[in-house]
Amino acid sequence: MSKTMADAVTVDDGVDNLNVVAQELLPTPEDVHNRLPLTEAARDTVLVGRRVVEDILDRRDPRVFLVVGPCSIHDIDLAHDYARRLKALADEVKDTVFIIMRVYFEKPRTTVGWKGLINDPHMDDSFRIDEGLYKARKLLLDLAEMGLPAATEALDPITPQYISDLITWTAIGARTTESQTHREMASGLSTPVGFKNGTDGSLEVAINALHSVAHPHSFLGINGQGQCAVIRTRGNRYGHVVLRGGGGKPNYDSVNIALCEKELTAAQLPPNLVVDCSHANSNKDPGLQPLVLDNLVNQITEGNRSIVGMMVESNIGWGNQKMNGSPEDLVYGVSITDACIDWETTEKSVRDMAARLRDALPARLEKAS
Numbered sequence: 001m002s003k004t005m006a007d008a009v010t011v012d013d014g015v016d017n018l019n020v021v022a023q024e025l026l027p028t029p030e031d032v033h034n035r036l037p038l039t040e041a042a043r044d045t046v047l048v049g050r051r052v053v054e055d056i057l058d059r060r061d062p063r064v065f066l067v068v069g070p071c072s073i074h075d076i077d078l079a080h081d082y083a084r085r086l087k088a089l090a091d092e093v094k095d096t097v098f099i100i101m102r103v104y105f106e107k108p109r110t111t112v113g114w115k116g117l118i119n120d121p122h123m124d125d126s127f128r129i130d131e132g133l134y135k136a137r138k139l140l141l142d143l144a145e146m147g148l149p150a151a152t153e154a155l156d157p158i159t160p161q162y163i164s165d166l167i168t169w170t171a172i173g174a175r176t177t178e179s180q181t182h183r184e185m186a187s188g189l190s191t192p193v194g195f196k197n198g199t200d201g202s203l204e205v206a207i208n209a210l211h212s213v214a215h216p217h218s219f220l221g222i223n224g225q226g227q228c229a230v231i232r233t234r235g236n237r238y239g240h241v242v243l244r245g246g247g248g249k250p251n252y253d254s255v256n257i258a259l260c261e262k263e264l265t266a267a268q269l270p271p272n273l274v275v276d277c278s279h280a281n282s283n284k285d286p287g288l289q290p291l292v293l294d295n296l297v298n299q300i301t302e303g304n305r306s307i308v309g310m311m312v313e314s315n316i317g318w319g320n321q322k323m324n325g326s327p328e329d330l331v332y333g334v335s336i337t338d339a340c341i342d343w344e345t346t347e348k349s350v351r352d353m354a355a356r357l358r359d360a361l362p363a364r365l366e367k368a369s
């Protein structure tokens with residue numbers, strides 16, 4: 001049984017915690033792992049997936065990786081439905097494209113709004129974070145067991161203790177790339193980590209993040225038993241940039257890609273770029289995402305070597321919907337955060353991409369050092 005509500009304590013003593021209403025205990029990471037342990041099959045998916053992404057980043061594998069899936073997970077059955085379709089597509093295109101499902105449980109907000117399935121799994125402001133953590137871990141476990149690797153945004157610095165053994169690729173979002181806390185956390189993650197450029201389009205914050213994440217750090221965190229701990233990290237050598245556009249302008253075109261390559265080389269960093277086809281690169285218009293993807297494939301077939309991955313926001317249904325009333329009133333398959341392309345468009349875009357990349361791969365391998 002959850003300890004959350006029963007163990008809520010009021011903490012305002014007249015001088016401290018004046019704006020804190022209560023503190024509620026959560027199950028520890030160890031409690032959650034014990035109830036939902038990593039299985040052999042899941043472990044294989046994660047380890048193989050991470051190795052493929054590392055090989056792509058190290059130019060030992062000529063393929064590209066594609067992070068594709070909903071803007072956010074709000075319905076577990078829908079996530080399973082999407083994952084079954086994606087797994088079949090992933091198997092079909094695996095010779096050219098390594099597919100990782102976008103499984104985002106934490107949403108950074110510009111101001112306020114639903115902050116994702118972990119924060120508010122019932123989508124009714126009940127904020128049952130305890131249930132959210134179990135739901136998130138169970139879904140990731142199911143996906144890994146079916147052989148589908150998962151990508152997520154690491155937003156809350158405590159969350160990785162609960163789920164990161166099931167993650168293949170991690171993003172640090174545009175709103176947190178400049179944050180020391182997130183760079184420290186990423187320096188200890190076991191996955192390759194993509195840092196988005198800033199929401200204003202600034203690349204500098206992502207380049208600074210790459211220097212920071214590669215270094216060892218010591219910082220405050222929690223251990224598996226939920227105790228406060230000094231976390232000492234080794235540094236993560238698989239940090240890379242994710243271009244998502246910003247400041248009202250896209251940055252996926254060949255000129256921006258060349259500028260980014262130049263800045264990375266000047267900073268003595270490997271010229272590895274992932275491009276997010278959504279967000280400011282598509283002006284948040286889902287219909288533009290396939291065009292951005294197509295442009296990136298053109299750049300690769302014309303010889304570009306720095307684009308190693310892409311991201312697409314996709315769901316079963318097109319667009320997005322507002323959450324106005326009860327979650328039961330939501331239209332099945334449609335995003336409740338950013339607008340997504342639908343499944344038919346996803347299948348077509350990924351198949352086209354794979355077919356067009358097939359001829360470009362041998363040259364990518366020849367050029368690999």
Ligand SMILES: O=C[C@H](O)[C@H](O)COP(=O)(O)O
Nearest residue numbers: 107108109110111113337338
């Ligand atoms: O990808 C999701 C959103 O772009 C991000 O969470 C910001 O959303 P908001 O501006 O609607 O808060």
Ligand SMILES: C=C(OP(=O)(O)O)C(=O)O
Nearest residue numbers: 108173174175196244279
């Ligand atoms: C919030 C996201 O992106 P960004 O950080 O680029 O805005 C996202 O991918 O969900």
